[in-house]
Amino acid sequence: MTTAEVRTPSATPAPSGPRSWRGAAGARLIWLHLRSRRVPTAVLTIAVCGGVLRAALHWNWTFHSGLLVQEVPMIIEAGAAAAVVVTTHSPFGEPERTAGRWLPYLRLGTTLLLTGLAIAVLELTVAGASLNGGILVLARNIIGFTGIGLLSSLVTGGLLAWVLPMGYVAFAEYALNEAWVSPWTWPVRPPADRGAWLCAGLAFAVGLAAFTARGARTRLSDNS
Amino acid sequence: MTATAPLDRAPRARAAAPLARSGRWARVLRLEIRRSTVLWAIPLLAALFFFDTFRTADGFAPIWTVRSSVINTNMIEDFGPFAAGLAAWVGSREGRRRTGDLLTTTVRPAWVRHAAALGGTLFWLLLTFLLAVAALYVDTARQATWGGPPMWPVVVGVVEVTTFAVIGFAAGALVPGRFTAPLAAIATFLLAYVGFHAALQVRPGTPTYALLSPSTSVPLGDVGVFYHVAPDLAIAQVMFMGGICVALAGLLVLAPLFQVSYLRGFFSVAGRVSRWLCAAGVALLVAGVAAAATAFALTGTARLGVSGWDIPALHDAASDQPIPYTPDCAGTSFTVCLHPAFSPYLSSVATALQPVAAEVAGLPGAAVRAEQVTGGYGSVSLQGLRLPGASQVSDIAGTPPVYDFVSDNGLAPLWGTPAIAGGGFWQSGFQQEFLIAFAANPASFSQTAAQQAVITALMVAVGSPAPQFGEDMTNGQPTAGATPAQIAAAAQRFESLSPAARHAWLAANLPALRAGHITLAQLP
Amino acid sequence: MNIELSDLTRKFGRTTAVDRVTLDAEPGVLGLLGPNGAGKTSLLRMLATVLPPSSGTLRLLGRDPGAPAARKEIRRRLGYLPQNLGYYPSFTVVEFVEYFALLKEVPPHMVPKAVAAAVEKVDLGPKAKAKLRTLSGGMLRRVGIAQAIVNEPELLLFDEPTAGLDPEQRVAFRALIRGLGQTATVVVSTHLVEDVGAACTEVALMSDGRIVFRGTPAELTARGVGHGVGDAPLERGYTAVLAAARSAS
Numbered sequence: 001m002t003t004a005e006v007r008t009p010s011a012t013p014a015p016s017g018p019r020s021w022r023g024a025a026g027a028r029l030i031w032l033h034l035r036s037r038r039v040p041t042a043v044l045t046i047a048v049c050g051g052v053l054r055a056a057l058h059w060n061w062t063f064h065s066g067l068l069v070q071e072v073p074m075i076i077e078a079g080a081a082a083a084v085v086v087t088t089h090s091p092f093g094e095p096e097r098t099a100g101r102w103l104p105y106l107r108l109g110t111t112l113l114l115t116g117l118a119i120a121v122l123e124l125t126v127a128g129a130s131l132n133g134g135i136l137v138l139a140r141n142i143i144g145f146t147g148i149g150l151l152s153s154l155v156t157g158g159l160l161a162w163v164l165p166m167g168y169v170a171f172a173e174y175a176l177n178e179a180w181v182s183p184w185t186w187p188v189r190p191p192a193d194r195g196a197w198l199c200a201g202l203a204f205a206v207g208l209a210a211f212t213a214r215g216a217r218t219r220l221s222d223n224s
Numbered sequence: 225m226t227a228t229a230p231l232d233r234a235p236r237a238r239a240a241a242p243l244a245r246s247g248r249w250a251r252v253l254r255l256e257i258r259r260s261t262v263l264w265a266i267p268l269l270a271a272l273f274f275f276d277t278f279r280t281a282d283g284f285a286p287i288w289t290v291r292s293s294v295i296n297t298n299m300i301e302d303f304g305p306f307a308a309g310l311a312a313w314v315g316s317r318e319g320r321r322r323t324g325d326l327l328t329t330t331v332r333p334a335w336v337r338h339a340a341a342l343g344g345t346l347f348w349l350l351l352t353f354l355l356a357v358a359a360l361y362v363d364t365a366r367q368a369t370w371g372g373p374p375m376w377p378v379v380v381g382v383v384e385v386t387t388f389a390v391i392g393f394a395a396g397a398l399v400p401g402r403f404t405a406p407l408a409a410i411a412t413f414l415l416a417y418v419g420f421h422a423a424l425q426v427r428p429g430t431p432t433y434a435l436l437s438p439s440t441s442v443p444l445g446d447v448g449v450f451y452h453v454a455p456d457l458a459i460a461q462v463m464f465m466g467g468i469c470v471a472l473a474g475l476l477v478l479a480p481l482f483q484v485s486y487l488r489g490f491f492s493v494a495g496r497v498s499r500w501l502c503a504a505g506v507a508l509l510v511a512g513v514a515a516a517a518t519a520f521a522l523t524g525t526a527r528l529g530v531s532g533w534d535i536p537a538l539h540d541a542a543s544d545q546p547i548p549y550t551p552d553c554a555g556t557s558f559t560v561c562l563h564p565a566f567s568p569y570l571s572s573v574a575t576a577l578q579p580v581a582a583e584v585a586g587l588p589g590a591a592v593r594a595e596q597v598t599g600g601y602g603s604v605s606l607q608g609l610r611l612p613g614a615s616q617v618s619d620i621a622g623t624p625p626v627y628d629f630v631s632d633n634g635l636a637p638l639w640g641t642p643a644i645a646g647g648g649f650w651q652s653g654f655q656q657e658f659l660i661a662f663a664a665n666p667a668s669f670s671q672t673a674a675q676q677a678v679i680t681a682l683m684v685a686v687g688s689p690a691p692q693f694g695e696d697m698t699n700g701q702p703t704a705g706a707t708p709a710q711i712a713a714a715a716q717r718f719e720s721l722s723p724a725a726r727h728a729w730l731a732a733n734l735p736a737l738r739a740g741h742i743t744l745a746q747l748p
Numbered sequence: 749m750n751i752e753l754s755d756l757t758r759k760f761g762r763t764t765a766v767d768r769v770t771l772d773a774e775p776g777v778l779g780l781l782g783p784n785g786a787g788k789t790s791l792l793r794m795l796a797t798v799l800p801p802s803s804g805t806l807r808l809l810g811r812d813p814g815a816p817a818a819r820k821e822i823r824r825r826l827g828y829l830p831q832n833l834g835y836y837p838s839f840t841v842v843e844f845v846e847y848f849a850l851l852k853e854v855p856p857h858m859v860p861k862a863v864a865a866a867v868e869k870v871d872l873g874p875k876a877k878a879k880l881r882t883l884s885g886g887m888l889r890r891v892g893i894a895q896a897i898v899n900e901p902e903l904l905l906f907d908e909p910t911a912g913l914d915p916e917q918r919v920a921f922r923a924l925i926r927g928l929g930q931t932a933t934v935v936v937s938t939h940l941v942e943d944v945g946a947a948c949t950e951v952a953l954m955s956d957g958r959i960v961f962r963g964t965p966a967e968l969t970a971r972g973v974g975h976g977v978g979d980a981p982l983e984r985g986y987t988a989v990l991a992a993a994r995s996a997s
Contacts, residue, residue, distance in 0.1 A: 038402060045403045052414070061418045068421055075413045082406035089402060159320075160261075160313065162406035163306070167268045169413065170302055174276040247856040255847055259838045322834035326895075329796045329828045330851035331820050337851065498816035 033106045037087040039114065045083040046118045049076050050125030057129040067176055069132040074187050077141040078169045080118040082162035084142075085149030087114060088216040089158025097215065108212045111150065115204075118142050136191035144186055144200030145169070150207030153216035161216065249340065256344025262310050266352050272302040273356045281360055286367035287565050288374055289448030295357060295377040300384050301416045307349050307385050308392030309409030314345045315393035319400025333501060335477045342393045346386060353385050354378075370549070370565035374448065376458040387465040388412050394472040398479060432526040435533060436464050436519065446631040447532045449565045450598035452543045456535035457526065464519035471512025477505030530598070551595070558582065559593040566596060566631065576654040577627070579686035583723075584662055587730050589738075591620045591627035591662070599630035620661045627658060648689070655683055656691040663737055673706035673714070674742040680711070681719035681726070690715070706744050714744045721748060749774055749810075750903055750933035751795065756804035758790050765790035767957035768804065775902075777929035779948035779965075780937040781986060786954040788937040789831060792907050795935065796828040809902055824853055827901035831908045831937075833892040837881035841872055841891055844880060848895040866898040869924060871917070886912040893921070897928065904934040910943055922947035941982040953989050960993035 034040070053076045055061070061072055087110065090096055096103060119139045131138065145165040153161035168187070175185035183195030190196075277298040284290045315338070318324050327337060361373045392408040419437030435457055447453055481502070526533045531543050551561040552570050558581040560574040577594050584590040618629035659682055660666055664675040671679070676693050683691055690712070706714075718726065729748055736742050751773035758766040766787045782788050793799045794806060797813045809825055811818035835844060845863045854862050867876050870890040880888065889912045896904060906925070910918045918940075925934050925947050938944060944951055945965050953961035953968070961968060965982060972984030975991075 041401070041403060045407065048407075049410075056414075056418075061414075061421075068417065071417055072414065075410060075417065078413075079406065079410035082410065083403060086402045086406060159402050159405070162309065162409065163265065163268070166305055166309065166406075166409050166413070167272060170272050170305070171275060173301065174280075177280070248850045248853065248859075251856060251859070252847065252850045255839070255843055255850075259836070259843065317836070318834075321836060322832060323836075324834075325793065325796075325798050325830050326828065326834060326848075327851070328798050329823055329826055330848060331823045331853045332851045501816075 029102065030106065030109070034110060036091060037089070037110060039087055039110065042083045042087045042114060043117060043121075046080045046114075046121050047125075049080040049083065049118075050122045052076055052079075053122060053131075054125045054129065057126060057131065067173075070176060070188055071173055073131060073133075073138065074141055074172065075169060077122065077138055078145045078165050080122055081115075081142050081145035081149055081165055084111065084114040084118055084146050085153060085161040085165070086158055088150065088153045088161060088211060090215065090218055093218045103215070104212050107215060108208065111146070111208060111211065115142060115146050118146075133191050140191070140197060140200045141187050143204045147200070147203030147205070147207035150211040151203070154210055154214055155217060157218065158216035249336065252336075252340040253343050253347075256340045257347045260344045260348050261313055262345055262348035262352075265306055265310060266348065269303060269306060269352050270356075273299065273359075276302055277356070278360060278363070282363065285566070286364060286369070286568060287446075287449060288364060288368055288371045289453060291360065291364045291368075292374050292377045294360070295381045296384070297420060299353070299356065299381060301413070301420075303349065303353055303385050304388045304416050305409040305412040308388040308395075308412040309405045310349075311342065311345050311389040311392035312396035312405040312408040314341050315396025316400035316404055317341065318397075333498075334480060335473075335501075338393070338397060338476055342389065345393070346389055349385055349389060350382060353381065357381070367568070368565070369567040370563070371448070374453065376453070376455050380458050380461050383462050383465045383469075387469050390469045390472050394476055397476060431524065432533070433520060433524055435526055436461055436523050446563070446565075446599055449563055449631070450546055450549075451531045452545075452547060454529065454531040454534050454539060454543050456538040457523070457533045459538050460519045460523045460526075460535055464516050464523070467512045467515030467517070467519060469512070470515065471509050474505045474508025474510075474512060477501060477508060546598075558585070558591075561593070561595045563596050572651060573654060576651040577658055579688075580655045580658055580682060581627075583682050583686050584659075584730070587727065588734050589620060589625055589662065591658075592624045594627040594629060594658075597628045597630060599632050617666045618657050618661055619666045627661060629657065652683065652688045652691060655686070655688055659683065663734070665738065665740075672740045672742070673711050673744045674737060674747055675740070677711050677714040677718060677744060677747055678730070678737060680715035684715070684719045685723070685726070710744060714747050718747050750808065751935070752805070752807040754805045756791075756794065756806055757802045758787075758794060758799060759802045760790075764957050766794065766801075769954075769957070769959050771952065771959060771962070773933050773935070773950075775929065775931055775933050776949040777925055777934045777936065777947055779944035779951045780935055780954065781939075781941065781944060781951060782954035783990065787957040788954055789907055790957075791954070792828075792905050792935065792937050793830075795903070796826065796830075796905050797822060798828075822903070824899070825902040826852075827896035827899065827904040829892045829896045829906045829909055831911075833888060835880050835888065835891070837879065839880055840877050841867060841880065841883070841894075842876045844891055845894045845898050849898045852899040854899050862898050862900070866894040869897065870894045871920065884912075886914060886917065889913060890917070893924075897924075902932045904928060904932055906934070906936045906938075908938055909936060910938065910940060918943065919946075941980065941986055945980075945982045953986065955990055955993045956997065958993075961989045 053073060056072050056076065061068070088107075119135075119142050122138055122142070123135050126138075145168065148168055149161045149165045152164040156163065172185060172187040175182075176188040181189070183189070183193070183199045186193070186196035186199045277294050280298050281291045281294045284294075318327060318337075327334075357378055365373070392405070392412070395408050396404050419434070422434040423437040522535050522537055525537065526535050528534075529539075529544065549564055552564050552567045553559050553561040554570050554574040555578055558578050560570065560577055562570050562573060573594070581591060581594070618627070620627050656679065657666075659679040660671060660675075663678050663682075664671040671693065680690050683689070693708075693711075721729070725748070730737075733742060733746075749772050751771060753769055753771040756766060756769045756771075757764065769787075769791060780788050780791070790799065794801055795808065797808070797819055800814065806813060808822045811822055813819045813822050839847065842863055845866055846859060849859045849862055849866075850856075864876075867873055870893050872887065872890055872894065875883065875887060880891065883891065889909065893906075893909060896906070904925075909925075910921055913921060922943060925936065928934050929947075929949065936943065936948065948965060951961070951963060951965050951968050952959050961971070968985040968989065969981040970985065972978065972981060972986070972988040975984070975988040977987045978984040
């Protein structure tokens with residue numbers, strides 16, 4: 001190679017390759033992104049939550065009556081949501097944020113994928129068992145807790161984003177004991193409560209939008 | 225950078241003296257305290273304490289043992305998960321921040337660093353916890369009329385929070401991944417809730433191991449009022465949780481052994497940990513497991529006594545003696561006496577009982593006074609759960625007849641705030657219980673139709689609303705032997721009699737009425 | 749001798765990272781050069797008592813680090829700056845250095861003075877109370893140097909110490925380690941030959957886990973005369989020695 005070749009830019013843009021190459025590259029990018037966020041471990045963690053929920057129903061940890069029928073599943077659903085929100089942490093920091101335009105889409109896709117997976121996995125594990133409120137309450141709680149966690153991640157960072165959803169669970173337990181009916185007690189409202197769905201959905205929508213645009217707060221030298 | 229003259233060095237002087245060691249550790253601990261992650265979680269803990277624990281306690285009767293029961297239930301559910309999760313976060317710090325290599329090259333072994341980091345975390349957790357307890361006790365002191373703050377619930381609570389923190393820290397130190405902290409928090413949440421309700425299921429004749437649950441309620445009833453609360457169970461819980469902490473501490477001391485060099489195997493790595501440290505770690509592990517196992521075995525022997533759950537090996541018979549007290553009394557023609565701990569309810573009880581007592585005064589078996597007595601222990605039903613509770617029911621007995629009522633008084637228990645006791649619903653419930661003891665069998669869950677009609681008539685006669693009797697259905701048939709409408713009609717007939725006529729009829733027919741031999745048709 | 753290595757080997761699986769290295773070092777500054785993957789960091793980690801050797805003998809400050817008591821004594825006199833420095837973002841500069849001073853058992857009454865001196869030596873006095881998360885990469889590196897020297901070690905190990913430092917700071921760092929090398933053994937693992945040339949009294953060149961050159965910077969320079977590729981005499985000596993080592997193997 002001569003310097004003349006280096007100094008004279010090519011007249012035509014470099015070919016981007018056949019569509020199959022681009023598809024393969026896209027899939028590779030997605031897979032690497034998922035691995036960097038420890039998504040495989042998150043899926044395993046969600047599966048563990050599902051197993052615990054199944055065990056809780058099978059061995060009567062909810063005692064079939066009283067407040068535990070709602071409380072125990074809600075705690076486990078928050079656990080699944082926590083597994084989703086801790087994947088918001090990026091180990092790369094600034095270099096990743098400045099490396100092109102795909103990161104917001106990857107964030108959005110990863111979060112939607114994991115949230116949907118959490119709902120599906122937990123529903124599968126309780127299939128045939130009697131879950132108070134059914135899939136609707138399960139889905140609503142996972143969506144709502146994930147939304148709170150996503151919002152929290154902008155302040156606390158992804159690794160500590162589980163704290164606020166846990167706090168909300170504790171608050172919801174009290175609301176259940178006191179039989180409060182406001183929409184913002186959505187984790188303990190009946191499945192058909194529209195206000196509860198609105199609140200949970202809003203938390204998720206706002207959290208997802210903010211996280212997609214900004215990403216979780218990152219700190220250097222944090223890598224796990 | 226400047227190359228100044230090196231500081232004076234005296235290797236012998238730098239050999240660590242014990243005082244220097246403790247001063248050094250104190251400074252490391254101070255650093256950890258100042259920079260603890262728990263600090264920013266304190267507002268959340270304070271909010272949870274206020275909304276959950278404090279407001280719940282405020283709705284209870286202003287009795288020390290009742291109010292303090294929230295320490296081992298609501299407070300643990302508020303503090304425990306965050307203690308475990310945040311401690312796991314701190315424990316995983318060296319793994320997350322990649323400071324392992326660097327810290328390995330320092331003199332102090334890993335357990336010193338871990339102790340300091342855990343100490344810094346526990347400092348804020350326990351400080352917040354104790355401040356919250358103080359707020360609870362100050363509020364109770366302003367309302368309670370007898371007794372003093374019980375300390376065993378606080379001790380158990382402190383040990384519970386510490387145990388959760390140690391478990392979380394150990395999990396974070398051994399598995400420094402991003403999922404460890406939230407999983408530790410969730411597991412603690414579940415343990416607190418499920419364990420608590422498992423403990424509530426325990427009653428005489430069932431296995432009692434669940435009483436070791438991190439969140440065990442004080443038995444319902446008036447324990448701690450008429451009798452001391454036996455510390456047996458608290459001691460066993462502290463032993464159990466303390467054993468877990470000690471065993472985990474041993475595990476952390478031995479943790480470097482688990483970092484196996486794949487080539488040279490376990491024994492070569494073992495050579496890199498001093499022998500005494502190994503021995504100490506093993507000793508801690510064994511001692512901790514032994515303590516926890518002993519506590520587990522002891523709790524299996526627990527039985528219900530007058531002072532709550534007794535464990536024979538730990539029980540001091542002196543705590544079975546009743547606590548002397550001078551009752552608070554009101555009324556002259558019909559005296560009502562309550563234990564001074566329940567003084568806030570005195571005027572409500574007197575207001576409720578005096579009219580109905582006057583209505584039946586002079587009749588055979590009519591009480592001349594009312595006195596609160598201890599409930600004893602059995603089980604009651606609450607939210608579908610069988611709970612330890614009063615075994616004795618309110619009844620009229622003795623010569624002259626005295627209405628002995630218990631704090632767990634069926635329709636009108638002395639549990640809620642005194643303001644609730646001032647309400648019409650509570651007062652009519654108390655009257656109903658009195659009249660059930662007078663005109664029916666208080667040990668039975670249901671009354672005959674005639675008994676219900678007479679009780680209804682007597683309550684209406686003193687101006688109270690007609691009481692509600694639950695229909696006791698077996699085989700689809702009302703065992704009261706009549707419909708509510710028929711009972712109401714008979715009650716109206718009986719109430720419309722003159723007081724003298726009612727009095728005369730009752731004087732002649734009370735024994736038969738109490739025995740259940742009177743039918744609705746036989747009522748005038 | 750502060751460092752005595754004899755046939756020191758370290759393997760990771762089937763990979764031999766350090767291959768029968770024999771090396772002695774007295775007080776002074778020893779530069780450790782070599783390409784990526786030569787085994788410099790593995791050697792340094794063994795000297796730092798982080799890794800045990802797979803075989804061979806290792807004596808540091810006259811002691812065998814395999815024994816726990818001796819290892820403790822070595823670490824009391826050791827300063828180590830790894831290539832990737834982890835830190836706690838919420839600590840301030842002073843707190844971070846103090847933390848290590850305490851863990852290294854600097855007498856408590858001497859800690860404040862030692863910490864202040866270390867922070868001044870790396871020119872971070874104005875930033876003493878700043879949180880680590882607010883510092884630049886170069887400043888963090890200097891914090892790492894400060895924690896390594898706070899206990900006035902007799903054995904100092906630096907792995908890429910000047911990464912992120914500006915030229916002025918690099919000059920100051922070289923002066924610092926020259927001063928430290930008067931009384932301590934300083935081992936500096938680096939890719940920057942100018943650091944070696946300016947600060948080191950001796951150089952060891954590693955390639956494929958082995959020491960392929962040991963001598964003074966002048967001797968290394970001489971090896972490159974007429975043979976090596978590079979823009980500076982030391983670089984030419986470096987490439988010449990490496991080329992010879994590779995052709996011999």
